[in-house]
Amino acid sequence: MRIAIAGGGLGGLTLARVLHRHGIGAVVYEREASRTARSQGGMLDLHPESGQHALAEAGLTAGFRSEARPEGEELRILDPSGHTLVHHTPRPGSFAGRPEIDRRVLRDLLLDSLPGDTVRWQHRLVAAAPRPHGGYQLTFDNGETAGCDILIGADGARSAVRRLLTTAELSPVATLVELTISDADRRHPALAELVGPGNLWCVGVSRILAAQRLGDGSIRVGISLRADQIDSDIDTYRGKHAVLSLFDGWDARLTALIEAGDSAPVPRRIEAMPTGTRWESRPGITLLGDAAHLMPPVGEGANQAMLDGAELAAALAANPADPDTAIRAYEEGMFARIQPIAEMSARVQAMMLSPTAAEDITRFFTRKSAERLSAG
Structure with missing residues (x-):
C-alpha cells in the first residue's frame, strides 16, 4: 500500500x-x-x-x-478609542484551555x-x-x-x-493585511505592553486591527476587512499610508501598531469553500x-x-x-x-466584520466567560 x-x-x-x-x-x-x-x-x-x-x-x-505558551491564550479586546471591552486571562500554566x-x-x-x-x-x-x-x-x-x-x-x-x-x-470572504514588529520588548515596549502575552483585537465598524505576541518576542499585526471593503487593486494596500487611512480617527496608540511594522504591509484575499x-x-x-x-x-x-x-x-x-x-x-x-x-x-x-462587531463580540465573549465559570 x-x-x-x-x-x-x-x-x-x-x-x-x-x-x-x-x-x-x-x-x-x-x-x-x-x-x-x-x-x-x-x-x-x-x-x-x-x-x-x-x-x-x-x-x-x-x-x-x-x-x-498557555499565557498566549490571554485576549484583550478594545474599541477604536482604546477602551477595554473584554480582557480574558487564562489560568497560569494551565493546558486545560487552548494554549x-x-x-x-x-x-x-x-x-x-x-x-x-x-x-x-x-x-x-x-x-x-x-x-x-x-x-x-x-x-x-x-x-x-x-x-x-x-x-x-x-x-x-x-x-x-x-x-x-x-x-x-472558492469564494472571497475577507481581506487580510499583515505586518511584523520584531524584538518588540526592546524596540517598542509600549506596544509590547499594549498587546500583552497573547492576542489583542481592536474592533471597529466592519474592520479589526489585531496583534499577536509570538514566541520569539515579535508581534504579528493583522488588519481584517470585508472582501468588498477595499479597492479591486489589492496592491494599493502594500503601503502603510493606504492602510492607515482605513483607521482615521482611531486612537494613535492603536494605529502605532501599523506604523511600527518592520516592512511594507502584505495584503492577501481570504477565501472559503x-x-x-x-x-x-x-x-x-x-x-x-x-x-x-x-x-x-x-x-x-x-x-x-x-x-x-x-x-x-x-x-x-x-x-x-x-x-x-x-x-x-x-x-x-x-x-x-x-x-x-x-x-x-x-x-x-x-x-x-459586521457594523455592530464591537457589541456582538463583547456579548459573545461575555457569554463564553459565563459558560466557563458555570462549567468550573
Whole structure:
C-alpha cells in the first residue's frame, strides 16, 4: 500500500506521523524547498478536542507541552478609542484551555517525529491521473513523476487533488493585511505592553486591527476587512499610508501598531469553500484540511486539519486490507463533523466584520466567560 500525501502542512504531517506509529509508511510531497524556506505564520491555539487530541494520537503531547505558551491564550479586546471591552486571562500554566504554540515550532515537532526520508521537499504536485489498474500517477513541477496506490490531498486552499473529486469553487470572504514588529520588548515596549502575552483585537465598524505576541518576542499585526471593503487593486494596500487611512480617527496608540511594522504591509484575499461541500467517494483518493473544507480563519482550520489526519490514519490502520472502505468511513465522519464547524466559522467571520462587531463580540465573549465559570 503505497501512500502519497500531497502537502507537508500540519494536517499532512499529522497523518504521516500517526500512520508511522501504526507501522504504515507514507511519502509526503511538499512544494517548499526546505522546512525553513518560508515563514509558517503566527501562533496557533490548539483545541483539546481536535488539535491536542491529534497530537495525543501522534504521541507528541509531551513535546507540545514543553513548547506551548498557555499565557498566549490571554485576549484583550478594545474599541477604536482604546477602551477595554473584554480582557480574558487564562489560568497560569494551565493546558486545560487552548494554549498557543508557534506554527513553525509545531511543524518542526511533527517533522522531527518522522523518518528522515518521509518528506520529499521541492515537489509541488501539478497533476494526478488515475492509472488503468488502480492508483494514481503523479506529476510534479520539477518534472519528476511517481506512482501511488492511495493519494491524499493535504495540499491546501489551491489543492491540485481536489479537482479529481469536486468542482467546488472558492469564494472571497475577507481581506487580510499583515505586518511584523520584531524584538518588540526592546524596540517598542509600549506596544509590547499594549498587546500583552497573547492576542489583542481592536474592533471597529466592519474592520479589526489585531496583534499577536509570538514566541520569539515579535508581534504579528493583522488588519481584517470585508472582501468588498477595499479597492479591486489589492496592491494599493502594500503601503502603510493606504492602510492607515482605513483607521482615521482611531486612537494613535492603536494605529502605532501599523506604523511600527518592520516592512511594507502584505495584503492577501481570504477565501472559503461552500459550507457543506461533499464529494462522492472514489477508490484510493481523499482530501483533508483546507483541501477538503477551507473555512474562514477563526481558529478552526489547522485544528480540524490535524484531526482529519489523525482520524484518516486511524481508519487506514484499522482496515489495511480494505483502504477504500476505510476512506469512505473517514469521509462520512469528517463531513458530519465539519458541517456545523464550517457554519459556525462563517457566522463568527460575519460577526467580527459586521457594523455592530464591537457589541456582538463583547456579548459573545461575555457569554463564553459565563459558560466557563458555570462549567468550573
